[in-house]
Amino acid sequence: MTDTLNKSGKINRLVDFAKLTDYSLLDTLSPDPQSTESGDDYDPRQVFSGHYVPVKPTPLNDPLYLAHSKALFEELGLDDALAHTDEFVRLFSGDMTQVPEPMKKTGWATGYALSIYGTEYIQQCPFQTGNGYGDGRAMSVVELVANGKRWEMQLKGGGRTPYCRGADGRAVLRSSVREFLAQEHMHALGVSTSRSLSLIMSQTDTVERPWYLEGSTSENPEILVTNPVAITTRVAPSFLRVGQLELFARRARSHQHDNAMSELKALVQHVIKREYPNEIAPSQPFDKQILQLADAFSRRLTSLMANWLRVGYCQGNFNSDNCAAGGYTLDYGPFGFCEKFDPMFQPWTGGGQHFSFFNQPVAAFKNFEMFCRALAPLIADNTGQIKALETVLNDFPKLVDAQINAMWAKKLGLAAFDSDLVTSLFKLMTRTEVDYTMFFRELSSLPDSVSGISKSFYKPVDDSLSNDWDKWLATWRSQALNHANPGEVSAQMKRVNPKYTWREWLVVPAYQQAASGDTTLIDELQQVLTRPYDEQSAAIEQKYYQLRPDEYMRAGGVSHYSCSS
Numbered sequence: 001m002t003d004t005l006n007k008s009g010k011i012n013r014l015v016d017f018a019k020l021t022d023y024s025l026l027d028t029l030s031p032d033p034q035s036t037e038s039g040d041d042y043d044p045r046q047v048f049s050g051h052y053v054p055v056k057p058t059p060l061n062d063p064l065y066l067a068h069s070k071a072l073f074e075e076l077g078l079d080d081a082l083a084h085t086d087e088f089v090r091l092f093s094g095d096m097t098q099v100p101e102p103m104k105k106t107g108w109a110t111g112y113a114l115s116i117y118g119t120e121y122i123q124q125c126p127f128q129t130g131n132g133y134g135d136g137r138a139m140s141v142v143e144l145v146a147n148g149k150r151w152e153m154q155l156k157g158g159g160r161t162p163y164c165r166g167a168d169g170r171a172v173l174r175s176s177v178r179e180f181l182a183q184e185h186m187h188a189l190g191v192s193t194s195r196s197l198s199l200i201m202s203q204t205d206t207v208e209r210p211w212y213l214e215g216s217t218s219e220n221p222e223i224l225v226t227n228p229v230a231i232t233t234r235v236a237p238s239f240l241r242v243g244q245l246e247l248f249a250r251r252a253r254s255h256q257h258d259n260a261m262s263e264l265k266a267l268v269q270h271v272i273k274r275e276y277p278n279e280i281a282p283s284q285p286f287d288k289q290i291l292q293l294a295d296a297f298s299r300r301l302t303s304l305m306a307n308w309l310r311v312g313y314c315q316g317n318f319n320s321d322n323c324a325a326g327g328y329t330l331d332y333g334p335f336g337f338c339e340k341f342d343p344m345f346q347p348w349t350g351g352g353q354h355f356s357f358f359n360q361p362v363a364a365f366k367n368f369e370m371f372c373r374a375l376a377p378l379i380a381d382n383t384g385q386i387k388a389l390e391t392v393l394n395d396f397p398k399l400v401d402a403q404i405n406a407m408w409a410k411k412l413g414l415a416a417f418d419s420d421l422v423t424s425l426f427k428l429m430t431r432t433e434v435d436y437t438m439f440f441r442e443l444s445s446l447p448d449s450v451s452g453i454s455k456s457f458y459k460p461v462d463d464s465l466s467n468d469w470d471k472w473l474a475t476w477r478s479q480a481l482n483h484a485n486p487g488e489v490s491a492q493m494k495r496v497n498p499k500y501t502w503r504e505w506l507v508v509p510a511y512q513q514a515a516s517g518d519t520t521l522i523d524e525l526q527q528v529l530t531r532p533y534d535e536q537s538a539a540i541e542q543k544y545y546q547l548r549p550d551e552y553m554r555a556g557g558v559s560h561y562s563c564s565s
């Protein structure tokens with residue numbers, strides 16, 4: 001043990017954290033040739049080429065530490081004490097001026113393209129070219145290797161970049177608390193996701209956002225509310241998005257500049273190294289790697305869809321720029337978790353039904369199609385490979401169905417998927433108005449009559465519905481219990497059906513309380529949501545294992561929101 005580490009062998013000073021940095025993959029990419037070394041690059045402008053723009057974050061004034069993820073710190077070998085040091089708070093509130101060597105003193109933002117449900121858009125770019133769209137307020141600050149794994153760390157709300165489109169580059173406390181808590185909740189649920197490092201707010205900087213009046217049931221916000229700003233730092237193997245590959249492919253397809261094709265190729269090689277190092281060997285012919293990449297991504301994305309449905313997660317705005325090329329969950333802005341079961345659940349009023357809960361696998365297919373379309377220019381001369389890529393694309397719906405069916409079987413403790421049983425269950429769940437999470441958790445105790453699941457019902461059931469449930473339960477039990485003993489079936493079901501889930505109405509008080517620097521509720525939610533399958537205490541059960549109260553059913557900012565930033 002050296003003097004750089006504390007007794008437990010964990011890193012507790014930023015100067016030692018800095019020694020983990022390893023920019024060897026970032027440095028294989030090319031910066032925007034028009035960028036400045038200082039990274040003072042804050043006005044909207046077109047970025048025509050290069051993979052990233054060096055940009056210095058804009059520090060928060062009077063930063064205040066609110067929270068960090070103990071689980072991620074543990075994985076990275078960081079001591080919890082590090083999160084409370086001035087150096088750590090300074091860096092992760094956006095001040096890179098004093099970072100220790102060999103850390104770079106600027107961060108970087110990337111451009112990306114946007115496709116919505118399989119249609120390419122450039123309208124969201126202020127120049128109407130697509131060259132001004134990308135990380136408008138997200139910027140990465142470090143690439144490092146910890147315990148043998150490579151990670152990138154990215155500030156969200158770190159200030160303006162050339163892609164800010166005239167906006168302020170900030171994220172409000174509300175959305176930062178949500179992203180911070182949700183990422184670690186998803187990880188604990190066993191769903192692939194970007195992770196949370198830290199959450200820091202400004203005690204003085206504020207921005208205005210449209211929001212709802214107290215108690216409002218309006219669809220759209222009625223007032224502008226002044227919010228404290230915050231930065232949550234998220235962590236992932238990379239932040240490469242489908243949209244980013246699309247940007248470079250669009251340029252290559254239309255020969256926008258001489259390096260367009262080679263920049264696309266370098267980016268695809270980069271995706272492989274950052275996200276698929278164990279699946280794809282870079283020594284093979286590149287054409288072959290491309291097919292392996294499509295295949296590996298389709299496996300990850302289809303598995304992700306099954307997991308989103310399993311835990312009741314709805315992304316809300318599953319555009320290609322919110323679809324990570326590593327197949328994990330990204331951008332916790334317009335998201336929500338389904339409470340009262342509704343296959344069309346969509347908390348984000350701007351999102352439309354195509355991004356609703358049960359339609360997400362179709363939206364994923366559209367994103368996968370854009371991904372394949374972005375790879376195609378690199379193998380355009382090889383008809384055989386193009387055909388093979390089409391096959392991978394065409395197989396996606398079958399693959400996603402298989403993953404989802406296997407997921408339902410597990411959720412129900414069955415040896416194999418039974419379409420009739422599941423379809424009749426959805427009908428009953430809809431007729432009854434059940435709480436999605438509580439229903440499956442109650443079912444995991446293998447009830448033989450409706451009284452064993454009625455805790456999850458939002459309204460009383462009449463005799464006829466009650467009989468239908470009893471019949472369904474009898475059929476289901478005979479199937480579930482014919483392949484294993486009850487104890488095993490119940491235990492297996494409890495491993496995939498969480499007890500605790502994200503309930504927005506229980507998160508609202510936490511971000512409201514945090515505005516005055518009080519993190520009691522954030523700490524409590526962190527505890528509850530990072531052990532979602534555990535029984536936890538009676539007091540926690542009473543508070544968090546609950547149906548959504550009627551007063552929040554149509555509440556603006558709780559049951560739905562139009563602004564997520």
Ligand SMILES: Nc1ncnc2c1ncn2[C@@H]1O[C@H](COP(=O)(O)OP(=O)(O)OP(=O)(O)O)[C@@H](O)[C@H]1O
Pocket residue numbers: 133134135136137138160163164165167168169170171321322330331332333564565
């Ligand atoms: N306040 C802001 N200032 C500058 N750019 C913004 C701001 N809010 C959103 N953007 C940009 O608008 C685009 C669409 O926003 P969206 O809500 O999908 O992303 P986001 O929540 O900022 O971030 P991410 O996808 O990185 O998690 C993104 O490119 C984002 O960077």
Ligand SMILES: [Mg+2]
Pocket residue numbers: 321322331
């Ligand atoms: Mg986004």
